[in-house]
Amino acid sequence: MNKIKVAILGATGTVGQRFVELLENHPFFEVGHLCASEKSSGQLYKEVMKSRWKISPNIPEYAKNLTIDPCNPENQNVKIAFSGLDSDVAGKIEMDYASFGINVVSNAKNYRMQPNVPILSSEVNPEHLEVIKYQPTKGKIVTNSNCTIMGLTITLKPLHELFGIESVFIVSMQAISGAGYPGVPSMDILGNVIPYISGEEEKVEMEPKKCLGKVNNNIIENADFKISAQCNRVPVLDGHLVCVSVKLKKKPSRKEILEAWENFEGEPQRLKLPSAPEKVILYREEIDRPQPRVDLNTGKGMTTVVGRLREDSIFDYKYVVLSHNTIRGAAGAAVLNAELLYKKGYL
Ligand code: NAP
Numbered sequence: 001m002n003k004i005k006v007a008i009l010g011a012t013g014t015v016g017q018r019f020v021e022l023l024e025n026h027p028f029f030e031v032g033h034l035c036a037s038e039k040s041s042g043q044l045y046k047e048v049m050k051s052r053w054k055i056s057p058n059i060p061e062y063a064k065n066l067t068i069d070p071c072n073p074e075n076q077n078v079k080i081a082f083s084g085l086d087s088d089v090a091g092k093i094e095m096d097y098a099s100f101g102i103n104v105v106s107n108a109k110n111y112r113m114q115p116n117v118p119i120l121s122s123e124v125n126p127e128h129l130e131v132i133k134y135q136p137t138k139g140k141i142v143t144n145s146n147c148t149i150m151g152l153t154i155t156l157k158p159l160h161e162l163f164g165i166e167s168v169f170i171v172s173m174q175a176i177s178g179a180g181y182p183g184v185p186s187m188d189i190l191g192n193v194i195p196y197i198s199g200e201e202e203k204v205e206m207e208p209k210k211c212l213g214k215v216n217n218n219i220i221e222n223a224d225f226k227i228s229a230q231c232n233r234v235p236v237l238d239g240h241l242v243c244v245s246v247k248l249k250k251k252p253s254r255k256e257i258l259e260a261w262e263n264f265e266g267e268p269q270r271l272k273l274p275s276a277p278e279k280v281i282l283y284r285e286e287i288d289r290p291q292p293r294v295d296l297n298t299g300k301g302m303t304t305v306v307g308r309l310r311e312d313s314i315f316d317y318k319y320v321v322l323s324h325n326t327i328r329g330a331a332g333a334a335v336l337n338a339e340l341l342y343k344k345g346y347l
Contacts (some may be wrong), residue, residue, distance in 0.1 A: 006080040007033035014181045015084030018331030026058040034066050041070040060204050073100035073147045101138035105334045112143045115219035119145045122340045123266030124157045146203045147329025151304040152322040153211045158260040164249030167226040171243045175236040178325045204229040239292030245315040273339040277302035290322035301327030308313040
């Protein structure tokens with residue numbers, strides 16, 4: 001097949017590197033442009049990245065000798081722009097691409113809460129895609145959720161459908177790669193925990209309700225449950241661990257919850273999309289799992305790993321969720337979303 005040409009915006013960043021890695025030899029997509037700020041553009045990707053490429057031993061061959069372009073949609077003959085842009089600049093640049101007729105699959109927060117922009121999580125809410133036709137631009141914008149809630153909403157989805165969610169309380173332990181590169185100074189984070197991440201709790205308390213909401217009158221209406229979050233930065237390189245307590249409208253048995261997770265699959269699995277993990281949720285029975293160092297790369301970083309499901313004396317149940325913040329929580333989920341857009345005929 002003729003592959004669809006794509007651009008990566010913010011290709012030099014933490015999420016951008018993942019895009020470069022995950023789009024190597026992709027069966028549907030071919031990277032035509034690597035884009036970043038003015039300070040990087042005009043230089044070869046391998047030059048700019050020689051001390052910044054951190055995720056594997058070698059930069060993929062196809063990317064090494066591409067010249068970095070500025071984020072300007074003109075003269076970029078692409079159908080999709082994958083965005084790993086800093087949110088300070090993503091608003092304008094992503095809108096420029098969409099206005100120019102290029103579909104934007106974004107990791108930035110800027111458009112997530114617009115009523116006709118889905119926070120698309122391909123297994124959780126593929127039906128939310130139908131609202132993009134009401135966006136006024138020729139190119140459409142689809143966003144990922146915040147990385148911290150990605151695994152959380154995946155585990156909540158089957159519980160919400162089967163038993164109804166009343167309230168959720170979470171405490172996150174978030175990796176330093178979640179703050180981009182170079183991120184949190186080593187003097188702040190080594191041997192330490194920082195009980196504050198700017199703007200994070202607000203996003204984490206807002207986005208799950210939209211993700212698990214329903215399409216009504218051409219917009220996405222939030223699900224009706226309460227959620228409270230405390231977010232912490234911990235000295236872990238990759239992988240966000242979230243301790244979840246949940247109260248359900250109809251209290252199930254522990255076995256029913258485990259069955260709901262075990263049987264959970266979505267459109268990506270049914271359509272056999274290339275980035276879809278075979279298992280969406282993997283439950284670990286060991287008493288001390290999941291752990292970032294051990295479980296992070298389950299399903300090539302696309303599987304949500306869960307453990308420690310037990311009764312809670314205030315809520316109904318509590319458990320622990322791990323998801324890879326730059327793969328499932330960012331670039332991997334965005335590539336999966338674009339695969340869904342392609343297979344569903346939206347491109
Ligand atoms: P990052 O490492 O700081 O990378 C930011 C990227 O934005 C770089 O490629 C940078 O290019 C580019 N950029 C900055 N200013 C620009 C400008 N004026 N014009 C064009 N490009 C510009 O950040 P990140 O961690 O990859 O995060 C990227 C986005 O994804 C953010 O919106 C973040 O909130 C979101 N996100 C991150 C994660 C994660 O785990 N890290 C997870 C989910 C979502 P230069 O190198 O040229 O400056």
